[in-house]
Amino acid sequence: MAEPVAMRAAVAALARATAPGGDLCRPFLDAFGVSGAAMSTLGGPLGTGAVCASDRLSARRDEIQFDLGEGPCWQAHSTNRAVVESDLATAPPAAWPAAAAALSEAGVTSVAAFPLSYGRLDLGAVDLYSDERRELTDDEVDQASTLACIAGRAVLTRALDALEAGDDSLFPTTFSREVHQASGIVMVQLGVGVDEALLVIRGHAWSSGRPLREIASEIVLRRLDFS
Known part of the structure; x- marks a missing residue:
């Protein structure tokens, strides 16, 4: 479970990240100690596109799912439930076999995805990647889901600010x-x-x-x- 201090820091960081340039991915890394994180919008009101990635490798791993049209982010988004896969190599999920193989080839051992939403708006998903086997506890899944909801508010705020300002650069898609x-x-x-x-x-x-x-x-x- 994420330490209370780390969780409070992540909540505060995400709450402040409504302005352009605020890092929406770093709080997830700091809270859960995973290898990488990425966030994307998937259809719905904001279209499909990358919001942020903690590093270039995580961005590429997210892009794999865009390319294939399947993967943990799509499953989390469509089911509105967390998706946790602790060992892609030995137990690949039947729901997205091509993405599982491609992510494994890209060095992912464990992956978890959480719905990115705000209220009744389903916006996309947050992916957490681990290069080594990583099993999230039930408490960590609940914590990450909570952070994803807070991040959803920040993403929606950025999009509304961009719409009001008529400036697409405020919400790069x-x-x-x-x-x-x-x-x-x-x-x-x-x-x-x-x-x-x-x-x-x-x-x-x-x-x-x-x-x-x-x-x-x-x-x-x-x-x-x-x-």
Whole structure:
């Protein structure tokens, strides 16, 4: 269980992180001693995009789930329940086999994901990655879920501030905008719906072993044409 002092510090840090530049991922690392953390919005009112990551490796691990359209963050978001997997190598979950294999290959041994929400708004998920086997206790799951709710308020506040100010830079969603733009282009190229277009882009990213946002950028720049 996170120490009371560490938990109070994490709560305070997340409550202050409503302004641009506030670190929404670091409090989770300090409270639970995991290897990395990442936070993302997943559909819903804020679209799909990365909010923060504690380091480049955690960002890539989160990106793997975006690319595949499956993983612990998607499961936590869709079920509105915490997802805790303590050993991906020996007991991969049946719900997201491709993501489990890809995350294991990226050095993840244990992963936990928590719904990022505020009130009745389901915004996304928080992922905690461990390079060594790490079993969260029930108390730690409850604590992390609480922190994720506080983080959800901060994320929503940033988004509303950006909307009011008319300044997208206050709530960076470059990943989301670029992928959505690419999906629109592929829709026109192939004459399909948005879900099918996104599936084509994800499939191409997965088959080529490249990040989804890299493929989306090539589509937007007209370097890749599926027609």
